[in-house]
Amino acid sequence: MPRQVHLFDRPSRFVAGTVGQPGDRTFYLQASDDAGRTVSVALEKTQVQVLADRMADLLDEIADRADAVIPPDAAVDDLEPLTPPVDEEFRVAAMGLAWDGAAQAVVVEAVAAGEEPIEEDAILSDSEEGPDALRVTITPMAARAFIARARRVIAAGRPSCPLCSMPLDVTGHVCPRQNGYRR
Numbered sequence: 001m002p003r004q005v006h007l008f009d010r011p012s013r014f015v016a017g018t019v020g021q022p023g024d025r026t027f028y029l030q031a032s033d034d035a036g037r038t039v040s041v042a043l044e045k046t047q048v049q050v051l052a053d054r055m056a057d058l059l060d061e062i063a064d065r066a067d068a069v070i071p072p073d074a075a076v077d078d079l080e081p082l083t084p085p086v087d088e089e090f091r092v093a094a095m096g097l098a099w100d101g102a103a104q105a106v107v108v109e110a111v112a113a114g115e116e117p118i119e120e121d122a123i124l125s126d127s128e129e130g131p132d133a134l135r136v137t138i139t140p141m142a143a144r145a146f147i148a149r150a151r152r153v154i155a156a157g158r159p160s161c162p163l164c165s166m167p168l169d170v171t172g173h174v175c176p177r178q179n180g181y182r183r
Contacts, residue, residue: 074144096123
C-alpha cells in the first residue's frame, strides 16, 4: 500500500492540543488549511514537549547562524480548542524537524507507527513507500506561536508532587519519598 503524506504548506493553523481531563488526556498535533481540511495525529505528551524544545533550539540556532529573520519568543495567540471532530489519522511513532533555507520555513514531519521499525531515512523523505506522515511547513512566527501554545498545553496538566515530581492524582498520590503513604 502506498504511503499517504498529508502535506500542509503554511497552514492556517498548526497546533498541539488535548482531548480529555488532566491525567487522562490524549495529545494531538492538528493542521488545518483555508480549504477546510483538517488532519489530527495522536502522540505522547513527551513528544509534544520534545518537539517544542527542539523547534525552539532550531529557531535560536538559525537566528545565530543564518541571515534569516527569526522572531523572538511569541505569546500564545491561539487559545481555541482543537477543531472538531478530532479524528485520529494515526499515532505518531517518530518525528522529524528541519529548516528549509530556500523557503525560510520550519518543516515538521510526524510519522505513523508501522509494523516494522521506522528507518531514519524514511523521515522527511519523498519516498513512495513507508509509513504515513503529516508534513507541515510553517513560518518562523508560526513556529514560535506553536512553541508557546505547546508549552501552555503541557503545563495545563496535573501539578507535580513537591517531593518526588510525579504527577499528583485527584484520587491520592502514593509518594515514593514518603515510603508510599498517601498525601
